[in-house]
Amino acid sequence: RERGSASATRQESDSNGQTHTRVVKKGVKDFNFGRTLGEGSYSTVLAATDRQNLKEYAIKVLDKRHIIKEKKVKYVNIERDTLNRLTEHPGVVRLYYTFQDERSLYFVLDLASGGELLGVLKKMGSFDVECTRFYGAEILDSVAYMHSRGVIHRDLKPENVLLDREMHVKITDFGTAKILPDPQKRAVGGDGSSGDPMDGAETDRAVSFVGTAEYVSPELLRDKNACKASDLWAFGCIIYQLLAGRPPFKAANEYLTFQKILALDYTFPDGFPEVARDLVERLLVLDPTSRLPVEHIRNHRFFEGVQWGKALWRQKAPRLKAYV
Numbered sequence: 153r154e155r156g157s158a159s160a161t162r163q164e165s166d167s168n169g170q171t172h173t174r175v176v177k178k179g180v181k182d183f184n185f186g187r188t189l190g191e192g193s194y195s196t197v198l199a200a201t202d203r204q205n206l207k208e209y210a211i212k213v214l215d216k217r218h219i220i221k222e223k224k225v226k227y228v229n230i231e232r233d234t235l236n237r238l239t240e241h242p243g244v245v246r247l248y249y250t251f252q253d254e255r256s257l258y259f260v261l262d263l264a265s266g267g268e269l270l271g272v273l274k275k276m277g278s279f280d281v282e283c284t285r286f287y288g289a290e291i292l293d294s295v296a297y298m299h300s301r302g303v304i305h306r307d308l309k310p311e312n313v314l315l316d317r318e319m320h321v322k323i324t325d326f327g328t329a330k331i332l333p334d335p336q337k338r339a340v341g342g343d344g345s346s347g348d349p350m351d352g353a354e355t356d357r358a359v360s361f362v363g364t365a366e367y368v369s370p371e372l373l374r375d376k377n378a379c380k381a382s383d384l385w386a387f388g389c390i391i392y393q394l395l396a397g398r399p400p401f402k403a404a405n406e407y408l409t410f411q412k413i414l415a416l417d418y419t420f421p422d423g424f425p426e427v428a429r430d431l432v433e434r435l436l437v438l439d440p441t442s443r444l445p446v447e448h449i450r451n452h453r454f455f456e457g458v459q460w461g462k463a464l465w466r467q468k469a470p471r472l473k474a475y476v
């Protein structure tokens with residue numbers, strides 16, 4: 153049985169009247185499928201209810217033929233392997249198990265019934281400092297956890313930051329993540345998560361993947377290199393966008409957006425809070441090794457008063473107020 157596969161059990165009696173417990177993997181017929189929550193490039197995410205325990209899940213359905221035709225098998229395996237590594241944090245969508253039928257693959261996952269952070273931001277226009285601090289802290293805590301597990305997300309953006317029923321963060325969409333080689337195997341000793349921001353830089357293999365234009369890092373555009381610090385560049389763009397209501401680098405088309413990123417061509421709107429400006433300026437730095445690392449971001453004045461760790465995830469999410 154592959155790790156993470158779930159099972160139901162069924163009592164069966166054999167010809168001698170002996171009863172046996174048969175382990176039966178859950179399948180499509182164990183769920184009532186509901187509305188479509190989101191469409192990926194080669195997948196659909198549907199709301200679903202387990203008919204046995206009435207629990208609600210999100211089920212990502214992937215069409216096997218399409219995946220093979222589009223040569224996306226690698227991405228599906230990366231997403232499953234990444235999700236199987238990231239099971240111990242409240243800020244990451246959890247994969248419970250997978251199953252398949254002749255046509256499709258099914259990933260049974262946490263349902264983030266609050267939807268996309270982007271949707272909430274569009275409705276609000278922008279967030280005030282308190283809300284930006286709370287959502288920024290939960291996103292950072294989740295990114296720090298991914299990095300500690302050797303995973304670089306590489307496509308962090310408000311569409312991939314989901315909200316659960318209690319309006320806490322659930323990061324999703326790991327099809328383009330990068331799993332770093334296990335440091336234990338590479339270097340003798342060491343605690344595993346090296347503090348090196350360039351950790352994971354792909355110098356050898358050509359990187360075909362580039363994230364979403366507005367959030368892609370300069371190093372990915374310049375040297376096709378994604379490293380842990382690339383996620384912190386995207387984090388800086390998200391903090392800016394929550395307060396300003398728009399991303400820092402946005403132009404008429406992708407090419408012009410890339411030019412603005414490489415030239416660090418962005419400005420703060422009038423009234424952008426000073427303390428947040430200082431943080432963003434230390435994240436939107438062209439050289440990834442000069443970007444503020446996670447521990448220094450946690451200690452930045454902007455996050456003063458944030459209780460990191462479990463307390464962050466236990467507190468009530470702040471009522472969303474626009475930053476006018």
Ligand SMILES: C[C@@H](Nc1nc2c(c3cc(-c4cn[nH]c4)ccc13)C(=O)N=C/C2=C\CC1CC1)C(C)(C)C
Binds near residue numbers: 192231259263268
């Ligand atoms: C980013 C993603 N969108 C979404 N992915 C997931 C959702 C999800 C939920 C809503 C939603 C809920 N209520 N209202 C909207 C809107 C979009 C969603 C969810 O609940 N659970 C797991 C998900 C994804 C799991 C994935 C790691 C395997 C795309 C657009 C790619 C389909």
